[in-house]
Amino acid sequence: MMFGISIQALLGQLLLGLINGSFYAVLSLGLAIIFGLLRLINFAHGAQYMMGAFVAWLLLNRVGVGYWWAILLAPILVGAFGVICERVLISKLYKLDHLYGLLLTFGIALVVQGLFRNQFGSSGLSYAVPAQLTGGANLGFMFVPYYRLWVIVVSLVVCLAVWLLIDRTKLGSYLRAATENPELVGAFGINVPLLITATYGLGVALAGFAGVLAAPIFSVNPNMGGDLIIIVFAVVVIGGMGSILGSVMTGYALGLVEGLTKVFYPEASSIVIFVVMIFILMLKPAGLFGKEI
Structure with a gap:
């Protein structure tokens, strides 16, 4: 026992926090790519x-295509929608x-949500x-569904793969260069508008x-x-x-903090990320890993 809290309860909440952190990490990764390379706040x-x-x-439910195909097709279809936008x-x-970009993307969000609400209700x-992935594993301190363990693993793999793509490949260097000096990159025969569109589509x-990962867990x-x-915007800012x-890294860390x-202190769990954000911005306005402008 520690402060009247059992070790089992502590480990259980840390694991649940890691699951939440997986969603924070994947979503904040997409936001960071769009803002970092396009300087667009994608609301x-x-x-x-x-x-x-x-x-x-x-x-x-309409086509009969199961989860494993959906996890491949849905990002492509949603990414294609992003490319069109x-x-x-x-x-x-x-x-x-x-x-202007913030207001436009906020308007797109309202239109999309309104259309889906009108079609499917709330x-x-x-x-x-x-x-x-049905069933689960008994870890001793809690019973964890296999699907939630899958979410943690696949999120880590995807985040690592995308980071390597952006930071360690020639394509990633072209993307970064195209946002810094598009005229120079275009002079080398590289299609800069296509790179920018692909970047937004990836995010x-x-x-x-x-x-897709969230569909079997949340309504x-x-x-x-x-x-x-x-919450994800707060993660990106931190x-x-x-x-x-x-x-x-911040997405996973804040999931554990939560x-x-x-x-x-359960009463503060819904605001702790924003409290952390306030303190971080007071000490380092550019964020933990951001660069001062």
Whole structure:
């Protein structure tokens, strides 16, 4: 016992915090890519996360396509929606103040949520856990469903793979260079608008991927991205706006902090991330891994 808290309860909440942190990490990774490379605050990210869950549900219930295909197809379809939005709407605003992009993506989010709410209502829709991941493991201190362990593992793999793509490959170097000096990169024969569109599509696809992961755990409904995206924005700010690795690490860390708070002071668990954000910004305005401008 520690402070009247059992070790089993502590470990259990840490594991649950790691599961929440997995969603924070994947979503904040998508936001960090879009802001870090395009300098666009994508307020539609929560709606795109919701779209990923709904696409998985529609594929299963209207087309008969199960979870394993949905986890591949849904991010592609949601990413394609993002590409269309970027080409038709967002690309017109790159030379304007960042506020215009924020307002536009916020408007896109409202339209998307309104359309889904009108079509499906606000009550949640269930999405079954795939048969291969039913059941769970007894860890001694708690019984953990296999699906939640899968969420932790696949989130880590995806975050690591995307970070390596952006930070350690030639394509990633082209993406970073295209945002810093598009004229110079274009002079080498590289299609800069295509790179920018692909970058936004990748960030949106990550939101859709997180939505598919969330579908069997949370209720699939048009409002599912609203509250979560506020937390994810806080994660990105704490990690450092535009810092891809910082956002991922901060996402997992804050999930664990949230889990610890539920053990020692449950009443503060819903605000602890924002309290951390306030203190971090007071001490380091650029965030933990961000660069001072």
